[in-house]
Amino acid sequence: xxxxxxxxxxxxxxxxxxxxxxxxxxxxxxxxxxxxxxxxxxxxxxxxxxxxxxxxxxxxxxxxxxxxxxxxxxxxxxxxxxxxxxxxxxxxxxxxxxxxxxxxxxxxxxxxxxxxxxxxxxxxxxxxxxxxxxxxxxxxxxxxxxxxxxxxxxxxxxxxxxxxxxxxxxxxxxxxxxxxxxxxxxxxxxxxxxxxxxxxxxxxxxxxxxxxxxxxxxxxxxxxxxxxxxxxxxxxxxxxxxxxxxxxxxxxx
Amino acid sequence: xxxxxxxxxxxxxxxxxxxxxxxxxxxxxxxxxxxxxxxxxxxxxxxxxxxxxxxxxxxxxxxxxxxxxxxxxxxxxxxxxxxxxxxxxxxxxxxxxxxxxxxxxxxxxxxxxxxxxxxxxxxxxxxxxxxxxxxxxxxxxxxxxxxxxxxxxxxxxxxxxxxxxxxxxxxxxxxxxxxxxxxxxxxxxxxxxxxxxx
Numbered sequence: 001x002x003x004x005x006x007x008x009x010x011x012x013x014x015x016x017x018x019x020x021x022x023x024x025x026x027x028x029x030x031x032x033x034x035x036x037x038x039x040x041x042x043x044x045x046x047x048x049x050x051x052x053x054x055x056x057x058x059x060x061x062x063x064x065x066x067x068x069x070x071x072x073x074x075x076x077x078x079x080x081x082x083x084x085x086x087x088x089x090x091x092x093x094x095x096x097x098x099x100x101x102x103x104x105x106x107x108x109x110x111x112x113x114x115x116x117x118x119x120x121x122x123x124x125x126x127x128x129x130x131x132x133x134x135x136x137x138x139x140x141x142x143x144x145x146x147x148x149x150x151x152x153x154x155x156x157x158x159x160x161x162x163x164x165x166x167x168x169x170x171x172x173x174x175x176x177x178x179x180x181x182x183x184x185x186x187x188x189x190x191x192x193x194x195x196x197x198x199x200x201x202x203x204x205x206x207x208x209x210x211x212x213x214x215x216x217x218x219x220x221x222x223x224x225x226x227x228x229x230x231x232x233x234x235x236x237x238x239x240x241x242x243x244x245x246x247x248x249x250x251x252x253x
Numbered sequence: 254x255x256x257x258x259x260x261x262x263x264x265x266x267x268x269x270x271x272x273x274x275x276x277x278x279x280x281x282x283x284x285x286x287x288x289x290x291x292x293x294x295x296x297x298x299x300x301x302x303x304x305x306x307x308x309x310x311x312x313x314x315x316x317x318x319x320x321x322x323x324x325x326x327x328x329x330x331x332x333x334x335x336x337x338x339x340x341x342x343x344x345x346x347x348x349x350x351x352x353x354x355x356x357x358x359x360x361x362x363x364x365x366x367x368x369x370x371x372x373x374x375x376x377x378x379x380x381x382x383x384x385x386x387x388x389x390x391x392x393x394x395x396x397x398x399x400x401x402x403x404x405x406x407x408x409x410x411x412x413x414x415x416x417x418x419x420x421x422x423x424x425x426x427x428x429x430x431x432x433x434x435x436x437x438x439x440x441x442x443x444x445x446x447x448x449x450x451x
Contacts (some may be wrong), residue, residue, distance in 0.1 A: 002375045076436050096266045123397045198370050236450050252374040252393040
């Protein structure tokens with residue numbers, strides 16, 4: 001049976017992780033390769049690396065990092081952050097990433113989705129959508145939630161799918177950072193209307209939140225992404241997976 | 254020496270990385286003289302079946318692959334190319350295995366909610382052959398595919414996604430797996446290590 005996926009997300013700046021991971025007792029805290037290997041060893045199903053570098057040197061360091069990660073770990077990983085052209089995607093995929101995640105650039109130019117999909121396959125295009133609920137309408141934002149676009153979440157997700165997105169990664173900016181749970185109703189709706197996998201992101205504070213967003217009666221998402229609860233050791237992946245399995249959610253043990 | 258059959262089949266970086274992790278020497282080539290000198294062959298593949306068959310044809314690799322006596326492992330599209338026919342582009346493939354390859358949409362009438370592609374970790378079971386030595390029945394492998402091979406007498410691993418399908422095939426020296434062993438954690442790496450011993 002196809003399992004639900006647990007995906008830790010790491011923010012990378014200038015080739016280094018931004019937040020240290022306390023609980024893994026790594027020799028070199030801040031080395032993304034060591035963190036990736038540790039998460040992989042703990043049973044993470046996939047990893048996401050987001051480049052938040054602001055400089056050309058930082059971005060170059062990121063693609064070199066992607067090569068080192070690809071050489072070290074034997075599970076799939078997605079990279080994102082600042083990908084705005086097919087060439088940007090090509091550099092990272094050639095470096096060994098399995099998928100690229102595109103966000104603001106796809107809002108600006110939706111055909112970036114089809115351009116990358118037709119060149120490298122839909123399976124490697126993750127369309128990340130950040131949205132905020134404004135008077136009952138989920139408005140799509142760009143630049144990390146700082147700017148509103150004219151798009152609405154559900155119609156944009158559907159369009160992204162029709163342009164060739166392989167997965168949708170929706171982050172509720174209303175839930176992100178609150179540790180109060182995911183936007184389950186929205187994931188449930190996305191999951192029902194789309195024929196491609198939906199990744200939930202934003203709001204995880206404990207294992208129950210992840211269970212709720214993956215459960216068929218909750219968010220019914222295909223995968224749950226989280227950062228700080230894993231990094232700070234609030235939730236350990238082996239414990240989380242045992243709990244999910246015990247509750248009947250298909251998971252890779 | 255392992256020969257990775259190079260027909261510009263998309264991202265083969267992950268296969269190369271897995272071989273490096275296993276400490277195996279490999280060469281990437283479409284030159285049949287070089288490939289003939291290899292002990293084992295890998296047919297990777299991410300892409301579209303009709304296009305891939307046409308690339309193999311252009312590089313005069315079809316006869317070479319069909320005739321090789323060396324252990325050969327096809328991965329993902331590489332496995333599908335070893336089958337008799339693919340619905341993807343309605344193309345005749347290499348015909349090593351008699352299986353036909355169909356799109357998962359053919360399963361939608363009985364499983365309307367099925368998401369396509371299948372993307373993620375799924376079990377392999379009913380495992381046969383030494384390719385799976387040390388790999389427990391029910392082990393999880395990483396899949397990304399929209400097309401699947403039906404079940405036949407060559408099926409050596411079964412996976413279910415809306416329908417039971419062949420997640421691995423074997424006939425003599427020819428082997429294929431639908432999943433990506435190079436992306437399937439330690440269990441996947443074990444399968445590649447087993448292949449290196451066959």
